[in-house]
Amino acid sequence: MIVFDGHLQESRVVAFDVSDRGLLLADGLFETFLVVDGIAFRRTAHLDRMMDGAAALGLTIERARLDHDLDLLLATLGAGTSVVRLTLTRGPGARGLARPADPRPSVLVTATPWSSDLVFRRLRLATTTIRRNETSPTARFKTLAYVDAIAALAEAETRGADDALFLNGAGRVASTTMANLFAVVAGRLVTPPVTDGVLAGTTRGLVLEVAAARGITTEVRSLEVDELFSAEEVFATNAVRLISPVVALDGKPIGTASGRAEMILDEIGARIAAECGREPRAV
Amino acid sequence: MIVFDGHLQESRVVAFDVSDRGLLLADGLFETFLVVDGIAFRRTAHLDRMMDGAAALGLTIERARLDHDLDLLLATLGAGTSVVRLTLTRGPGARGLARPADPRPSVLVTATPWSSDLVFRRLRLATTTIRRNETSPTARFKTLAYVDAIAALAEAETRGADDALFLNGAGRVASTTMANLFAVVAGRLVTPPVTDGVLAGTTRGLVLEVAAARGITTEVRSLEVDELFSAEEVFATNAVRLISPVVALDGKPIGTASGRAEMILDEIGARIAAECGREPRAV
Numbered sequence: 001m002i003v004f005d006g007h008l009q010e011s012r013v014v015a016f017d018v019s020d021r022g023l024l025l026a027d028g029l030f031e032t033f034l035v036v037d038g039i040a041f042r043r044t045a046h047l048d049r050m051m052d053g054a055a056a057l058g059l060t061i062e063r064a065r066l067d068h069d070l071d072l073l074l075a076t077l078g079a080g081t082s083v084v085r086l087t088l089t090r091g092p093g094a095r096g097l098a099r100p101a102d103p104r105p106s107v108l109v110t111a112t113p114w115s116s117d118l119v120f121r122r123l124r125l126a127t128t129t130i131r132r133n134e135t136s137p138t139a140r141f142k143t144l145a146y147v148d149a150i151a152a153l154a155e156a157e158t159r160g161a162d163d164a165l166f167l168n169g170a171g172r173v174a175s176t177t178m179a180n181l182f183a184v185v186a187g188r189l190v191t192p193p194v195t196d197g198v199l200a201g202t203t204r205g206l207v208l209e210v211a212a213a214r215g216i217t218t219e220v221r222s223l224e225v226d227e228l229f230s231a232e233e234v235f236a237t238n239a240v241r242l243i244s245p246v247v248a249l250d251g252k253p254i255g256t257a258s259g260r261a262e263m264i265l266d267e268i269g270a271r272i273a274a275e276c277g278r279e280p281r282a283v
Numbered sequence: 284m285i286v287f288d289g290h291l292q293e294s295r296v297v298a299f300d301v302s303d304r305g306l307l308l309a310d311g312l313f314e315t316f317l318v319v320d321g322i323a324f325r326r327t328a329h330l331d332r333m334m335d336g337a338a339a340l341g342l343t344i345e346r347a348r349l350d351h352d353l354d355l356l357l358a359t360l361g362a363g364t365s366v367v368r369l370t371l372t373r374g375p376g377a378r379g380l381a382r383p384a385d386p387r388p389s390v391l392v393t394a395t396p397w398s399s400d401l402v403f404r405r406l407r408l409a410t411t412t413i414r415r416n417e418t419s420p421t422a423r424f425k426t427l428a429y430v431d432a433i434a435a436l437a438e439a440e441t442r443g444a445d446d447a448l449f450l451n452g453a454g455r456v457a458s459t460t461m462a463n464l465f466a467v468v469a470g471r472l473v474t475p476p477v478t479d480g481v482l483a484g485t486t487r488g489l490v491l492e493v494a495a496a497r498g499i500t501t502e503v504r505s506l507e508v509d510e511l512f513s514a515e516e517v518f519a520t521n522a523v524r525l526i527s528p529v530v531a532l533d534g535k536p537i538g539t540a541s542g543r544a545e546m547i548l549d550e551i552g553a554r555i556a557a558e559c560g561r562e563p564r565a566v
């Protein structure tokens with residue numbers, strides 16, 4: 001089942017206006033939720049981020065509409081764990097870049113099954129030549145413009161890696177194509193600031209919160225590539241895969257011994273259980 | 284009339300698979316043609332560029348299919364001048380960034396009326412804080428990822444300008460949100476190289492060709508912002524608007540006296556007449 005323009009329907013093929021700026025110009029945003037037994041984990045954080053992105057893009061949308069369409073789909077899911085994607089576009093427009101004076105945004109909600117195999121996957125990263133552009137709204141907000149990520153992931157796979165490491169324009173660590181990064185440096189949990197060209201990840205936010213609750217000192221600051229090699233541990237965070245230990249970068253091993261990644265994953269599991277009724281991996 | 288998936292249809296509302304990666308991830312390319320009496324100007328150059336972009340993105344498409352779908356739409360246009368957009372996406376895919384093993388690309392062709400008012404519009408530019416990312420495929424190829432351009436244009440309009448000037452990561456002149464830039468410096472026509480983060484514009488290519496034919500020395504090299512202020516003339520080039528003189532940047536006037544822009548526009552008009560049967564402004 002999917003929801004398109006407020007209506008639940010069986011088929012993924014919908015009556016779609018091809019002048020939609022989401023399709024023509026990537027003029028829109030999306031969120032990906034981990035859903036356990038019909039409850040979207042960190043729903044508020046995801047919707048807050050979409051509303052922030054919409055404000056930044058000058059895209060007017062009622063939050064109630066997002067809530068309504070999301071609920072419509074969630075109600076169909078029943079027991080089980082799913083990945084739900086909420087896509088918002090500026091809707092149809094005349095030719096050109098100028099934003100329509102009277103926009104009719106499109107909202108799409110889709111679901112796919114989630115698998116516990118996605119969690120705690122050990123990642124080998126390869127540094128891509130494509131830099132993350134910290135001056136662009138596409139770096140800070142989850143817009144539809146994923147061309148760089150697609151190209152960087154394909155390049156990484158060609159090089160025998162599982163994901164790419166993006167540096168930013170200043171040559172500092174940014175993120176992978178689909179996840180934020182954390183490094184355990186001198187016992188502290190360090191992650192780059194959004195001004196370095198990274199998404200304000202919902203799981204990134206959760207990890208910062210969880211770490212503080214567990215007495216781990218956190219630091220949001222720029223990360224140099226060299227620090228990844230000397231770090232006690234490096235891991236990636238994402239709403240669907242949760243925590244992924246980074247075991248290598250460009251063929252060189254990276255430490256995995258601090259135990260922080262596992263500790264944080266356990267705590268995230270507990271948070272999911274508290275919010276959604278059970279851990280996603282427990283059936 | 285539009286063409287979608289090889290079929291001509293009246294309505295812009297089509298049966299569309301919402302798992303299309305063009306909509307979800309901007310995973311595709313487009314071209315915009317100036318069409319005079321059913322003939323697409325510089326058709327080969329546009330299709331060459333789309334095929335180059337497709338190869339760079341690892342998107343397999345038969346050129347014959349693009350030709351077929353374009354022809355199908357062109358045949359409906361009759362006399363008059365139009366703007367035709369050809370959009371290619373990687374088609375439907377499973378969730379995630381990984382490119383589908385067995386892609387079924389989507390092709391869309393749409394037309395809108397062209398107006399001679401679009402030609403030789405005097406542009407006031409405002410420098411945007413968003414940099415053009417010369418390391419990204421989105422800078423070199425005409426992908427669907429236009430979020431930066433939309434945001435920069437909106438910002439420019441807020442500042443009372445007509446379009447934005449993008450600098451690249453190194454702070455050099457790149458392009459506007461929709462056009463390449465040329466500056467007449469010491470009698471030479473200078474435009475930045477594609478490695479500086481600009482599109483290999485079809486009109487850019489034509490201007491370089493036309494200038495050489497008219498005995499104007501051309502130079503493809505990096506341009507500093509200061510050079511725009513000291514230039515004898517600066518103009519923007521685009522397949523729909525052809526030549527647009529740049530009269531100001533960030534509120535400061537820019538020279539318009541070299542006569543090169545008008546000379547080149549005349550020559551482009553002659554080329555259009557030779558290829559399409561008449562100048563677009565002559566009815």
